Amino acid sequence: MEIKDHLLQGPKVKFQKTPNHSGEFAKGDLDTIVLHYTAGPLGPSLATLTNPRVKASAHLCVDRDGTVVQLAPFNIQTWHAGKSEWKGKVGLNKYSIGIEIVNDGPLTKSGNIYRAWYGASLIESDVIEATHRNESIPRYWHTYTTEQIEVVNEICQLLIDTYGITEIVGHEEIAPMRKSDPGPAFPMDRIRNKLLKGNRDEDEGxxxxxxxxxxxxxxxxxxxxxxxxxxxxxxxxxxxxxxxxxxxxxxxxxxxxxxxxxxxxxxxxxx
Ligand SMILES: [Zn+2]
Missing domain, CATH: 2.30.30.40 (SH3 Domains)
Known part of the structure; x- marks a missing residue:
């Protein structure tokens, strides 16, 4: 993959324009990547992220097989962070690229069946039990695929190289009272430690x-x-x-x- 004219290029990249965006980032402001889960499959998620009535969007959506849909060029602000705060910055849409990763989020278990909030049932191998960083009791979560983790990793590296990104955060960290994405199934700390080594040492103690x-x-x-x-x-x-x-x-x-x-x-x- 590569980035050309603020667009991701590659064999598994598509473009579907969203009307939900603001103008360009102010010069020097873009320095963060915010990772999210979609809480549902690709189709409905794209429908939401391109629906002008919903007023939500992101730059990219990464499907389970590693296919990427870009919804807006990287120099344009999209609407994924909402009310949020990170290291003194408020309203992270103005500073960040939003990446949505297709994942059902937290699941409920009844008998041997795991269910997403919208009713889909999941097989056990797609489920982990883990404790969210903002919670104290373990819950069931939809796993991410290896393809998704590899693609997100590669995209983050490209964005670091192209835009000088210095922060990679989860929605759950910039809006901890409201949000749980990408959740404990995503190797957030491993990815940012690897990609931004040095930048996070202070925070991790x-x-x-x-x-x-x-x-x-x-x-x-x-x-x-x-x-x-x-x-x-x-x-x-x-x-x-x-x-x-x-x-x-x-x-x-x-x-x-x-x-x-x-x-x-x-x-x-x-x-
Ligand atoms: Zn989110």
Missing amino acids: LNDDLKNGRVLASSLNIREAPSPEAAKVAKSLTKNQKVKILEQKGEWFRVTTEVEGWVSAKYIGLE
């Missing part, structure tokens, strides 16, 4: 020599939240397994390997 670790115990539980009562994310980590440390809370590290979760910090050796 980490310095450089805290980033790589190794499991010291013969077996180490990895959990959804920094608590011994929190549910386990996957099977235990094994001795000498290498991890990346993303965040520290008291006696706990949030780490990533093939899986992401919280482990007791005392069983991790720093490298």
Whole structure:
């Protein structure tokens, strides 16, 4: 993929113009990417994001198979953030590119069936149980596909290179009282740590020599939240397994390997 004249180009990119937009970004103002989920499939989401009565839009919509629909050029302000605030800036539409990712969001379970808010049922392999960063109790969430995560990653890199983006945030972080997207199923911290390394260190309370670790115990539980009562994310980590440390809370590290979760910090050796 590449960006030409503020438009994404590539074999899996389409363009569908939205009437919902403001003018160009003020010079020097564009410095942020805001990630969202659509809370529904592509078709209805595009219908909403291009409906003049709804007054909502975004720059891009990324489908489950990695197909991207661009709704407005990147130099134009779209309407995805609403009432929002980040690092002293208020109303992030004026400063950000909005990327919607097709995902059903939180799910409810009855018996063995997981359901989205609009009634669709999901199979278990498309569901994770995880605790949202703004909540304390785990819920069920629709997973993102590998294609989506790879495409979003690539697009963010292109936008950083083209527009000098310095912040990648979730809607849930700039409007935490109202919004839950993209939610815990999206590897938000991993992506921004990788793409913006350095920029987030302050926020995560980490310095450089805290980033790589190794499991010291013969077996180490990895959990959804920094608590011994929190549910386990996957099977235990094994001795000498290498991890990346993303965040520290008291006696706990949030780490990533093939899986992401919280482990007791005392069983991790720093490298
Ligand atoms: Zn959103």
